[in-house]
Structure formats: C-alpha cells, structure tokens
Amino acid sequence: MIFRLTSAVVRAILVVLLIATPSMLLPGVTSDATQIVALIAIFGAALTIFEYASAYPGLVEFxxxxxxxxxxxxxxxxxxxxxxxxxxxxxxxxxxxxxxxxxxxxxxxxxxxxxxxxxxxxxxxxxxxxxxxxxxxxxxxxxxxxxxxxxxxxxxxxxxxxxxxxxxxSFNVWVNLPTFxxxxxxxxxxxxxxxxxxxxxxxxxxxxxxxxxxxxxxxxxxxxxxxxxxxxxxxxxxxxxxxxxxxxxxxxxxxxxxxIARKRRQSYSASEEKPSCQPV
Known part of the structure; x- marks a missing residue:
C-alpha cells in the first residue's frame, strides 16, 4: 500500500511538471495564465493519485x-x-x-x-x-x-x-482495459x-x-x-x-x-491431451 501510494505521488509530481513546463520556462507569462495552469496541474495530479493509488480500475488504460x-x-x-x-x-x-x-x-x-x-x-x-x-x-x-x-x-x-x-x-484485462x-x-x-x-x-x-x-x-x-x-x-x-x-x-x-488467442490454443491443447477416465 505504501509503495503504491508513493508511486502515485511520484507520478502526480511528474504530471504537474509536465503541465507547468511551458509556464515555468517561457518569459512574460501573465498571472491569469499561471493560475489556469496551476488549476489544471492540481486537477491532473489529483486524478493521477486517485488512479494509481487505487487497486481498482479507473480511466487509465494499461x-x-x-x-x-x-x-x-x-x-x-x-x-x-x-x-x-x-x-x-x-x-x-x-x-x-x-x-x-x-x-x-x-x-x-x-x-x-x-x-x-x-x-x-x-x-x-x-x-x-x-x-x-x-x-x-x-x-x-x-x-x-x-x-x-x-x-x-x-x-x-x-x-x-x-x-x-x-x-x-499476468495481464488483468479488467484493470488494464477498464473501458473494454x-x-x-x-x-x-x-x-x-x-x-x-x-x-x-x-x-x-x-x-x-x-x-x-x-x-x-x-x-x-x-x-x-x-x-x-x-x-x-x-x-x-x-x-x-x-x-x-x-x-x-x-x-x-x-x-x-x-x-488471449494463444492462451486459448494452449488450453484447448491441454484439454485434448488429457487422458479421459474410462469405466472399468
């Protein structure tokens, strides 16, 4: 749980850095633009934390x-x-x-x-x-x-x-493909x-x-x-x-x-090779 939460916080910091990069490097950015960028960065960080700190699927695929x-x-x-x-x-x-x-x-x-x-x-x-x-x-x-x-x-x-x-x-389709x-x-x-x-x-x-x-x-x-x-x-x-x-x-x-198709073929092959029980 601690590792999952720490990983989510690190990802949230990276998302904030991504969103704020133009505002931090470009000169002459107005205060209104800075406030909008800060609001979007907070929203992105919160969404990232909620997504990666949870064990259940959300919106992010894979x-x-x-x-x-x-x-x-x-x-x-x-x-x-x-x-x-x-x-x-x-x-x-x-x-x-x-x-x-x-x-x-x-x-x-x-x-x-x-x-x-x-x-x-x-x-x-x-x-x-x-x-x-x-x-x-x-x-x-x-x-x-x-x-x-x-x-x-x-x-x-x-x-x-x-x-x-x-x-x-193991690939969990439910977690990695929440919209499927x-x-x-x-x-x-x-x-x-x-x-x-x-x-x-x-x-x-x-x-x-x-x-x-x-x-x-x-x-x-x-x-x-x-x-x-x-x-x-x-x-x-x-x-x-x-x-x-x-x-x-x-x-x-x-x-x-x-x-999935390969797993199916392996399962079918295993079931065909398994000897059937014959009554004596």
Whole structure:
C-alpha cells in the first residue's frame, strides 16, 4: 500500500511538471495564465493519485502493464519541453535554444513536402500569418512529429525485446482495459482485433485530418492563430501525440488479442491431451 501510494505521488509530481513546463520556462507569462495552469496541474495530479493509488480500475488504460504509459509520457514530456525551448528561443535566444531550433528547423524542412502532415499544419494557418510565425510552426511541427515517430519505434522495440505483455506477468484485462467490456457480446479476440485495426487506421489519418478540420472550422468560427507560445506548444504537441498514442493503443490491443488467442490454443491443447477416465 505504501509503495503504491508513493508511486502515485511520484507520478502526480511528474504530471504537474509536465503541465507547468511551458509556464515555468517561457518569459512574460501573465498571472491569469499561471493560475489556469496551476488549476489544471492540481486537477491532473489529483486524478493521477486517485488512479494509481487505487487497486481498482479507473480511466487509465494499461495501468499495470509497463512500459506502455511510460513511453507515452516520456514522448509527451519531450515534445512539450523541446517545443517550449523553441518558443523561448524566439524571445530569449541562447546556445541551447538556437541548437534545438536549428535541429527542429532542419527536420521541419525535410518533412515539409506536398501533402505531408507538416505541410498541412503550416497551411492551416491564416494567409496573413507572418513568415516568421510560419517557420516557427513548421519547426515545432517537425520536431514534435519526429518525437512521435521515435516513440513508436521505441515501443515496437520494447514489444519485440520484452515480449509484452506476457513477459511482465499476468495481464488483468479488467484493470488494464477498464473501458473494454468482455461481456458486451461477440468474441473477445475478434473485438480486440477490430478495435486494434480501428485505432491504427485512425492514428494514421489524424495528422492529415486535424489540420483539415481546423482549417474548415476556421471558416465558421474565425481563423486559428498560433502566435501565442503556449497555444502553439499544446496544439502542435496534441497534433503529433494523439495519432502516435492511437497507433500504440492499436498495437497493444493487437498484442493482447494475440495473447488471449494463444492462451486459448494452449488450453484447448491441454484439454485434448488429457487422458479421459474410462469405466472399468
């Protein structure tokens, strides 16, 4: 119980650090923005403590199946931190900010080809957006998209090496998939495989759909501007992180389906090999 509570508190501190990173590193943050960030950080910390301190399932999937959520958190934190460094370099340039900005600019330039997600992200901006802001968004989009791709590569390598999730011990579907109801009807394996394919397909399409939807919505609700540093950081991070997260969820659901199917085959083979009792 003490270990579970300590682990929950440590995770809550990391969540607070993640949410507060842009406000702590960016200069000129207003007091109103600081208060809003503090409120969101408190809410996120409370939710994390309640989720990980409890032995019962809540909202977080794969809670007891590391390193799924750890890879996602590291990817999210790296994206927020590096985009904050890029945004800070526009106001207070240093050697570190110039280096990160140069790397992001190179990545954005390489990924900025016709119909690419990075190109669509830049085209989402209003036509009167200054060229410097367009370059900043392209730099941030390239950096964030590269981080999401690297997180997918790392996750696939971990699955390959650790044979996740079976090697980590018993996999509790009730705890790790709280939103999945095994009794809802139909074969569990078929439903998991269907959800896995849907998540992978949606993760592939989202980087293209999000800019198109925002661009279409701007005609009704006004142009979308990313000139505010914190708005740019969280928008670009969500644009790259959500598809990668759906990709990882789809791959994980596919692995769980394979594990359940393999356990079934082993159980069927054991029952067939067991000698039947014959009356004498």
């Amino acid at each position: 809670r007891d199946a590391p390193p799924f959520n750890r890879i996602r958190f590291i990817s999210l934190f790296a994206s927020v931190f590096l985009l904050t460094v890029i945004a800070r370099g526009q106001i207070v340039p240093t050697v570190i900010t110039d280096f990160v900005t140069a790397v992001g600019a190179l990545i954005g330039y390489v990924l900025d080809f016709p119909y690419s997600p990075v190109r669509l992200m830049v085209l989402m901006l209003p036509d009167d957006t200054p060229i410097q802001d367009q370059l900043t968004v392209r730099t941030a989009a390239g950096m964030s998209y590269l981080i999401s791709l690297l997180s997918l590569v790392v996750f696939l390598m971990v699955l390959r090496v650790q044979r996740w999730p079976s090697r980590s011990g 109801d095994p009794t809802a009807g139909g074969d569990v394996v078929a439903r998991l495989e269907r959800d896995a394919r849907f998540n992978v397909a949606l993760g592939f399409l989202l980087p293209f759909l999000i800019p198109a939807v925002i661009k279409s919505a701007s005609d009704l609700f006004g142009s979308v501007t990313l000139q505010n540093s914190q708005t740019m950081i969280w928008t670009v991070t969500a644009w790259a992180f959500l598809p990668a997260s759906l990709f990882m969820r789809g791959i994980a659901l596919g692995k769980v389906a394979d594990m």
